């Protein structure tokens with residue numbers, strides 16, 4: 001099978017670069033084993049938790065950070081491009097390249113974010129709220145949403161909070177299997193008449209509050225679920241993040257995959273790239289577990305297989321390695337240095353990943369693989385947790401590589 | 412350069428589970444049935460308990476469709492469906508019902524049924540008989556059962572095709588399976604038509620048995636193993652003589668390649684990569700320039716492709732869709748990849764009927780909304796389910812290919828007289 005570009009890994013990194021390339025008319029295939037970290041998306045993407053103003057000087061203080069390879073002048077454009085991709089896929093985002101906004105974590109903390117799905121409640125800054133009072137709606141038997149914690153967070157913002165609970169016959173059916181009362185299952189139930197019934201019950205709870213806050217359980221059973229609820233309730237309705245697999249994340253995976261396919265991209269799911277042929281410093285072809293001797297051939301290849309979670313890099317008791325091509329992984333250090341003792345401290349293993357040159361070409365024994373690029377959380381040098389840069393690194397590197405591939409093509 | 416991945420590999424990779432819950436998002440049964448514990452709990456989580464003490468086996472595991480969509484979604488390579496299927500076969504205390512034995516023995520029942528096909532088909536359509544089957548056999552009276560053919564594919568082949576197959580320079584072996592043989596011989600005939608047109612002779616294996624998928628799904632592993640051993644011996648002979656073995660049914664191909672090893676514990680590594688799917692075989696021959704196809708100028712069709720569960724697990728839908736895309740005059744739409752609810756013989760059983768239809772509901776609505784001439788799929792039981800539940804006809808990609816090609820022009824292109 002022949003393509004212009006083959007992308008290994010169909011998480012956020014693979015899909016964003018795939019969509020950009022397919023949109024420009026390239027023949028692109030994504031090969032992906034299993035589903036990705038997107039399923040746990042909080043509804044928000046982070047770029048740099050210290051603030052967007054600091055983005056220009058990140059490289060200075062962190063020469064090994066993936067951001068040091070990205071031109072800071074391009075970030076405003078990448079931000080608009082990201083919003084455009086998500087809007088076209090039916091999931092509009094709010095946020096800007098100038099300043100972070102605040103998002104609400106499932107535990108009620110207010111954290112800086114770059115872009116957030118517009119269904120989620122966000123604030124411009126601490127103490128700046130367009131709402132006066134809020135009713136936080138809990139669902140009987142649903143344990144992945146913590147109204148009390150969320151109320152504490154919102155009280156800091158000066159909001160008057162009321163917690164009220166509703167139940168729904170359709171949800172009680174799910175409760176028969178205690179572990180399955182999950183955002184994804186609730187969200188699938190909320191369509192047609194149960195959705196309307198749900199909205200009516202919410203409406204009955206609202207007094208004079210100007211905001212209704214629900215757990216993020218919309219969009220799977222009925223794409224327009226939250227809008228329908230808002231129309232019936234007749235008040236501003238927003239959602240807050242839940243824990244465990246998120247309905248928004250599942251929807252993102254699905255909508256981005258659909259968007260990629262509708263641009264003519266080929267998505268080969270449930271398959272694993274297991275080997276490749278390299279000639280000098282170029283990849284000639286890839287092989288996958290399902291397709292056996294069939295060769296996947298392209299001009300360019302993008303490695304977007306993720307970090308430890310996606311198995312883009314793998315740890316054994318002795319070492320950390322990249323399993324497909326045996327790419328150079330940095331930093332190499334003794335196992336006892338991988339972790340900091342206090343789990344709240346920065347963990348060195350978070351920065352593990354493949355080494356790349358300034359154009360994001362990875363290397364084998366110090367030698368660059370010319371037609372291969374690495375994008376996303378497989379890159380070394382970023383600590384997504386401590387620096388709050390997870391999706392920022394993923395999206396910016398994915399867009400940069402797509403842009404470079406297209407630029408070479410036009411030359 | 413490539414290093415050995417991970418040690419501690421156990422049956423089904425169950426210790427690789429990171430408890431991420433992604434599999435639970437893609438399980439069609441969990442979506443409609445609150446009594447089903449779901450792939451995470453029934454699979455890796457439950458296995459820990461069952462290894463400790465078999466009494467932790469939960470009879471609700473019987474709801475599993477064996478669709479393997481959980482496995483396709485798992486980022487950690489846990490063979491969840493296999494773990495469940497094996498736990499079921501090992502622990503289930505229920506004695507198989509007469510009905511389950513009948514459903515599992517598609518080959519035996521098929522060979523009897525084709526002999527009395529006209530009468531049987533009429534009977535299966537009659538209300539009182541369906542009512543009686545519901546009462547006596549727990550086969551849902553609302554279910555439309557597959558019709559049986561009056562002449563088996565193998566009989567037709569022996570009479571009409573066998574003699575000329577040796578005229579072709581190249582040959583390939585066809586594993587027709589029960590469905591093409593007893594229910595839909597046209598599928599086999601169409602495959603012969605296409606392969607002959609591009610210069611391949613078709614061989615059948617005299618000792619072919621049922622692939623065993625229905626027996627595996629009903630936990631009848633010893634019968635499945637007997638069939639499987641016979642099939643492997645037959646396949647080994649064909650492969651030894653340099654032929655590939657191709658199936659039209661994605662579930663047959665999947666059983667021969669993967670279930671034999673993972674569920675029945677048979678070693679098939681020597682022939683596994685020679686077992687393929689008809690669409691994959693044809694596509695790969697085309698890609699290498701070994702064969703060419705010419706299409707009828709007047710052919711027009713708007714088709715929606717349905718991704719059957721086991722072709723998703725094989726990862727081979729790309730061959731069927733690529734082949735359909737090559738057909739001039741064919742407009743291809745892709746349906747969202749989801750289970751239709753049938754899962755082999757699962758949906759035939761009365762106790763599963765409502766779950767089965769609930770799983771497929773959104774797919775059926777989607778199909779109706781598209782205004783297509785037909786749905787294409789590589790799975791025979793999806794065909795039955797979609798035809799029963801929508802107003803749209805379902806064809807195998809090979810049926811469509813056979814209709815679309817210009818046989819004379821194709822033969823010429825391939826230098827045949």
Ligand SMILES: Cc1cc2nc3c(=O)[nH]c(=O)nc-3n(C[C@H](O)[C@H](O)[C@H](O)COP(=O)(O)OP(=O)(O)OC[C@H]3O[C@@H](n4cnc5c(N)ncnc54)[C@H](O)[C@@H]3O)c2cc1C
Pocket residue numbers: 008009010011012013014031032033034035036037038040041042043044045046047271272273274304305306307309310311312324375376377378384389390391392394486
């Ligand atoms: C649980 C979790 C939650 C997170 N939440 C957030 C958040 O809310 N906001 C934020 O900004 N950041 C978040 N992050 C940071 C996260 O790293 C990024 O947001 C992003 O989703 C990572 O995308 P990726 O495409 O690089 O990797 P992944 O999402 O891991 O995708 C990699 C894909 O490659 C596939 N793959 C791996 N090996 C192969 C192979 N050999 N062949 C084929 N395919 C292969 C995997 O199966 C997987 O589908 C989170 C991270 C995790 C782990």
Ligand code: SF4
Pocket residue numbers: 427428429430431432433434435450451454455484485486487488489491
């Ligand atoms: S998807 Fe795989 S790793 Fe995740 S819970 Fe299911 S079996 Fe475990």
Ligand code: SF4
Pocket residue numbers: 437438439440441449450453474475476477478479480481482491492495
């Ligand atoms: S095989 Fe299918 S029905 Fe069974 S647990 Fe997996 S996804 Fe669910």
